[in-house]
Amino acid sequence: MDQLYENIIRPILFTQNPEFAHDLGLNVWKVVGAVSPLRKLMETFTLVKTEKPVRVMGLEFPNRVGLAAGFDKDATAWRAAAAFGFGHAEIGTVSMLKQSGNPRPRMFRYPKAEAIVNSCGFPNDGAEEIAARLGAIFSKNPNITKKCPLGINIGKSKITPLEEAAQDYLFSFNALADYADFFVINVSSPNTPELRKLQGADFLPSLLGEISKANEDRSKKLGVKRIPIVLKIAPDLSFGEIDSILSILFELGLDGICATNTTITRPEQYPDMEKGGGMSGAPLFKKSLGIIKYISQATNGKLPIIGVGGIVKPEDAGEMMNAGASLVQLYTGMIYRGPFFARSVASALEWRDKEWL
């Protein structure tokens, strides 16, 4: 199937502008997600399940490969994730306010480099509308995420000043908490002005502290477990900056780290790449891998790492696992390798797990 995609479907898709092609793919996912007999049939053939479920952050995953944030920003398609081989899906980034994102064009493909540059800027329907959408799905099928856990990625609305960012995140956290198997706090997109400043010591402790407290309060009030909370970081941080982030995470008892988001750097050999926005795909891999290795060593493997950034071959995912990741995610790899790329990666990792045991 990957060959069919690369030789026939991809050349046709790549004649279209990237955002149109993305919407086309998303529509296919929406149909698969909504038509439950089709979804279940595809899951039987596609979803690779490890011998024992993978346990990370107290959750059980059928395999180690997840859909990265940004593909299903509005939570309209994620139900199809397992049918395409993913062992978890992350929706969003969702912000408190509905917003249209940056002007188009805002997605650019670089096939030679197997990279994408995007400057989307969190276009999304806003936390309330997305919560209502999820509520409708969960009311019909409360166990919908049992087979394939759902991560919800939240970020700051563009017009919210940094000083009020915590309120923005808290609003989305509270609106969406009933549907999240885990939350990912996004402070690392390069496309919302100043968002990355939230990674610094001036903002991060209070932002994460307030979200953790809301989580704790909710768990006491409802008598339910705390929802695991993960921080998603940029690949452009220095190791010193990562050290201070790690100490904040340990102090607050956060559950994991997602490394990494897109980079603002560009490879030297592609000087014509769009300068604004974040780059994902193959040229990001080494950077993300280096950061995962660093975090794993600095924490003695004690902090669960979701490794993401430039997985375009199954071996890349293996390298991320060797570097210390517990789960991996991909997005750009699916654009270049096709809709069933997650399945190929999950089966390669399953072999790796068997050999290691």
Ligand SMILES: Cc1cc2nc3c(=O)[nH]c(=O)nc-3n(C[C@H](O)[C@H](O)[C@H](O)COP(=O)(O)O)c2cc1C
């Ligand atoms: C078009 C596009 C949109 C993205 N939107 C988001 C987003 O809204 N929130 C987020 O946390 N990451 C977003 N990302 C980053 C991905 O989740 C991922 O961290 C990054 O692309 C590296 O992984 P990859 O090389 O497998 O794509 C986006 C990536 C792309 C390509």
